[in-house]
Amino acid sequence: MANNSSDLVVETFKLTKIYQNRQIALNDVTLRLERGCVMGLLGSNGAGKTTFLRLLIGLHRPTAGWAKVFGKFMTPNAADLRRRIGYIPTNPQFPRGMTPITYLDYMARLFGLPREVRKPRLASLIRAVDLLR
Structure with missing residues (x-):
């Protein structure tokens, strides 16, 4: 477990995404990932894996909750954070x-x-x- 917030690379709290058609794509995800941690996202189609990643890199805004990357809140305007992240979608x-x-x-x-x-x-x-x- 991280001793302080500087050890955290990713932190989410009650991260939720509900699309305009009322589809719940991600519901109430709270997570803390420390530096050096390796994690996999597993789930069936539509489980929210891609939505979760898009929220983490600021391509979507959460409906509720928040995400921090490198100790800073991730938003669509957080270009300084996105410069530090590599992301390649499954089927670019x-x-x-x-x-x-x-x-x-x-x-x-x-x-x-x-x-x-x-x-x-x-x-x-x-x-x-x-x-x-």
Whole structure:
């Protein structure tokens, strides 16, 4: 058990997500993970595994409760926290209507990169992989 909160990498309290259609995706999850801990999420389809991870990385807002990562509350605006987290979904794919460039721009915005930094980096990437053809 963690001696103090600085030993905790992830902490949740009564974390809950209910979607607009009233589907309860995650209900009242309280968890404390210490530095160095390895944990697996197991469950059937629809059990809330992906929702839990999306809440932890700030892609969803909880309906109730909270999540802390590295001792700070995770919110959709917590770009400083997301820079420290790696997440690859099970079946990564571009959202409908997004080109590779718009997807990269979207991801850069999630990481909190300002427009004046994003645009030159994207232009450099486009040239590097020869997407202009």
